[in-house]
Amino acid sequence: MEKFYRAKFINSLSGIKSANLIGSVNTNGVHNLCIVSSCFHLGANPPLIGMILRPETIDRKRHTLDNLRANKVFTINHVNEKIYQKAHQTSANYNEGVSEFEEVGLTPKILSDFKAPFVKESSVQIACIVREIQKLEINKTFLVVGEIERVILDESKVKDDGHIDVSSSIGVTGLDSYHRTEKITRLSYAKPGLMPKTII
Amino acid sequence: MEKFYRAKFINSLSGIKSANLIGSVNTNGVHNLCIVSSCFHLGANPPLIGMILRPETIDRKRHTLDNLRANKVFTINHVNEKIYQKAHQTSANYNEGVSEFEEVGLTPKILSDFKAPFVKESSVQIACIVREIQKLEINKTFLVVGEIERVILDESKVKDDGHIDVSSSIGVTGLDSYHRTEKITRLSYAKPGLMPKTII
Numbered sequence: 116m117e118k119f120y121r122a123k124f125i126n127s128l129s130g131i132k133s134a135n136l137i138g139s140v141n142t143n144g145v146h147n148l149c150i151v152s153s154c155f156h157l158g159a160n161p162p163l164i165g166m167i168l169r170p171e172t173i174d175r176k177r178h179t180l181d182n183l184r185a186n187k188v189f190t191i192n193h194v195n196e197k198i199y200q201k202a203h204q205t206s207a208n209y210n211e212g213v214s215e216f217e218e219v220g221l222t223p224k225i226l227s228d229f230k231a232p233f234v235k236e237s238s239v240q241i242a243c244i245v246r247e248i249q250k251l252e253i254n255k256t257f258l259v260v261g262e263i264e265r266v267i268l269d270e271s272k273v274k275d276d277g278h279i280d281v282s283s284s285i286g287v288t289g290l291d292s293y294h295r296t297e298k299i300t301r302l303s304y305a306k307p308g309l310m311p312k313t314i315i
Numbered sequence: 316m317e318k319f320y321r322a323k324f325i326n327s328l329s330g331i332k333s334a335n336l337i338g339s340v341n342t343n344g345v346h347n348l349c350i351v352s353s354c355f356h357l358g359a360n361p362p363l364i365g366m367i368l369r370p371e372t373i374d375r376k377r378h379t380l381d382n383l384r385a386n387k388v389f390t391i392n393h394v395n396e397k398i399y400q401k402a403h404q405t406s407a408n409y410n411e412g413v414s415e416f417e418e419v420g421l422t423p424k425i426l427s428d429f430k431a432p433f434v435k436e437s438s439v440q441i442a443c444i445v446r447e448i449q450k451l452e453i454n455k456t457f458l459v460v461g462e463i464e465r466v467i468l469d470e471s472k473v474k475d476d477g478h479i480d481v482s483s484s485i486g487v488t489g490l491d492s493y494h495r496t497e498k499i500t501r502l503s504y505a506k507p508g509l510m511p512k513t514i515i
Contacts, residue, residue, distance in 0.1 A: 116477070117477075118360075119476070119477065120476060120477035121359050121360060121362075121477065122359045122360075122477070123474075123476055123477035123478040123479075124359075124473065124477040124478070124479060125356070125358075125359040125360075125362045125463065126356050126359060127477075127478055127479035127481055128356070128362075128364065128391075128439070128441055128463065128466060128479065129333055129354050129355055129356040129364055129391075130333025130334070130335060130354070130393055130439075130481055130484045130486070131331055131332070131333045131481070131484065131485075131486040131496050132331070132332075132333065132355070132356070133329055133330025133331050133332065134330070135330060152356070153355055153356060154329050154330070155329055155332070155353055155355045155365075155367065156325070156326050156328070156329045156332070156352070156353065156367070157367060157451070157454065157456060158325075158453075158454040158456055159321050159322045159324075159325040159326060160318075160321060160322075160325075160454075161453075161454065162321075162325045162328075163453065163454055164328065164329055165355075165367070167355065167356070167357060167365070191328075191329075193330055196499065199499065199502075200502065200510065200511060203502045203505055203511050204505050204510055204511055205505075206505045207505035207506050207507045207508075207509075208506075208507060209507050210507075218507070239328070239330075241328055246453055247453060251357070251460070253358075253361075253363065253446060253447060253460055254357065254358040254360075254361065254363060256357060256358055258458070260451070260453055263325065263328065266328065273324070274323075276319070276320060276323055277316070277317075277319070277320035277321065277322070277323035277324035277327075278323045278324070278327055278488075278489045278490070278491075278492065279323075279324060279327035279328065279488075279489065281327055281330055281331070281488050282488075282494070284330045284331065285331075285499065286330070286331040286486060286496060288478075288479075288481050288482075288496075289478045289479065290478070291478075291501045291502050291503070291504070291514070292478065292498060292500075292501045293498070293499040293500060293501070293502065294482070294496040294497060294498050294499060295496070295497050295499055296331050296486060296488075296494040296495070296496050296497070297494060297495050297496070297497060298492060298493070298494050299396065299399065299485065299493040299494060299495055300492075300493060301491045301492045301493070302399075302400065302403045302491050302493065303491070304491070305403055305404050305405075305406045305407035306407050306408075307407045307408060307409050307410075307418070308407075309407075310400065310404060311400060311403050311404055314491070
């Protein structure tokens with residue numbers, strides 16, 4: 116397969132992915148923002164999210180990776196339908212020292228006790244501490260493990276049992292296709308011999 | 316937070332996840348099928364998909380993990396709206412030696428030259444070779460890296476540029492909430508100083 120054809124084809128195979136903006140800061144205090152579709156749940160206790168970052172190449176520096184190594188913090192911000200075009204634009208190859216917030220027109224939200232910027236326009240904002248950055252030898256990508264330090268969201272999104280309604284957050288398939296999601300139903304905890312019921 | 320509240324809350328934070336059925340086989344030839352929401356794109360060349368499997372506990376064996384260790388193959392099958400209740404039911408704690416295909420009413424599709432069963436009712440079926448099983452010390456989960464060996468799908472889903480229309484595949488948020496997806500648009504490759512355009 117041709118390189119770009121292959122990238123689009125293989126990227127589509129894992130199905131729908133969450134669209135998130137990763138906020139970080141470099142040692143000079145310059146903010147960085149990049150869209151990723153590689154965040155995944157890693158565990159609830161401790162609360163961990165994993166993320167895959169692509170390898171550096173000669174002509175493409177990876178500012179987020181540098182920032183995470185230097186400052187050990189980042190934010191995860193859900194992308195919603197109002198900001199997905201700006202979010203997509205953060206994937207352009209901006210020079211170091213340029214803030215993608217300014218370039219694409221998103222607003223950094225700074226808290227006095229957390230070094231990395233949040234995205235004000237995002238409805239689910241998560242602060243993470245870097246626990247591990249591991250190079251996966253098989254293809255030179257990096258597995259970043261972040262521990263969730265705080266979560267900022269409208270409390271009305273949180274159901275009585277802890278489930279969060281993230282239906283305003285959007286997903287991506289392949290490299291560039293954005294999707295809203297529509298809830299079908301929630302299903303009860305599965306037990307052998309008993310088909311699951313719709314809940315809530 | 317209480318244990319189940321926490322599990323539902325933290326599981327929701329990574330946003331929409333793809334719903335996939337993992338097909339495997341044990342050394343006695345018994346098929347296993349389990350739903351996972353932890354598959355993620357790891358790289359296009361070589362074509363790799365990652366997946367997180369939960370740790371074993373005294374009262375909960377992990378048959379899929381055992382099968383992957385023993386036979387080094389598995390299948391990934393996208394869940395669609397016609398089969399999501401059956402797919403969910405595979406998460407029940409069935410005994411070893413029981414085929415979840417039979418228990419939930421899905422059809423194993425067997426190819427003569429691949430050991431693990433596919434799900435006939437799934438519209439995107441992927442065969443993977445196990446390349447790595449790594450225990451993540453931070454929370455004792457397992458990172459499985461699979462190399463895509465073949466893909467079975469309706470060719471009409473594949474666009475001219477390689478992108479696959481996976482809109483019939485569904486997503487999951489948290490532990491138990493199922494979602495169909497609706498395409499907003501595809502956006503062109505992002506370049507500095509130029510806002511992305513809608514494509515196709």
